[in-house]
């Protein structure tokens with residue numbers, strides 16, 4: 001492959017991963033003189049998805065009471081750092097997940113969209129709570145009746161408010177989607193409903 005050619009992410013490539021624990025025979029040791037162990041094969045794309053799913057950095061976007069539960073998720077009792085996502089960024093340019101936590105007013109909607117647009121691709125959105133997903137009890141002209149009218153949503157977390165562990169469950173569902181190579185909702189949204 002020339003230096004100006006892009007690698008094909010779906011090409012079957014073999015990547016050698018050598019764990020240190022497995023004991024090997026003298027014969028194998030002669031073949032792998034510097035390594036102690038076996039190898040496995042995978043695809044470059046799968047390694048990329050694995051890395052993305054385990055290093056999702058959320059953007060700060062708390063709008064109402066649900067945000068308190070979101071903050072609790074990153075504190076010591078629930079500790080979202082176990083999933084690689086403890087780094088809540090104040091800059092959208094360093095984030096790849098927007099958690100919309102709370103009701104979204106019509107006045108705030110353009111700002112939410114602007115922050116979303118400033119996040120680099122690929123990016124994902126979790127709609128947290130009844131208000132973000134449907135307007136909740138605020139069925140009036142001032143509140144957007146579902147943030148999916150403004151940004152494409154990947155995972156909806158129900159509840160009023162959802163508990164931190166509910167949000168974490170939604171978060172691990174998003175990780176599963178990424179690991180399976182399911183494209184972000186933004187891809188489908190742009191090609192389907194239009195923005």
Ligand code: SF4
Pocket residue numbers: 064065066101102103128129130131132136159160161162
């Ligand atoms: S869903 Fe409940 S807790 Fe969350 S913002 Fe709405 S009223 Fe507050």
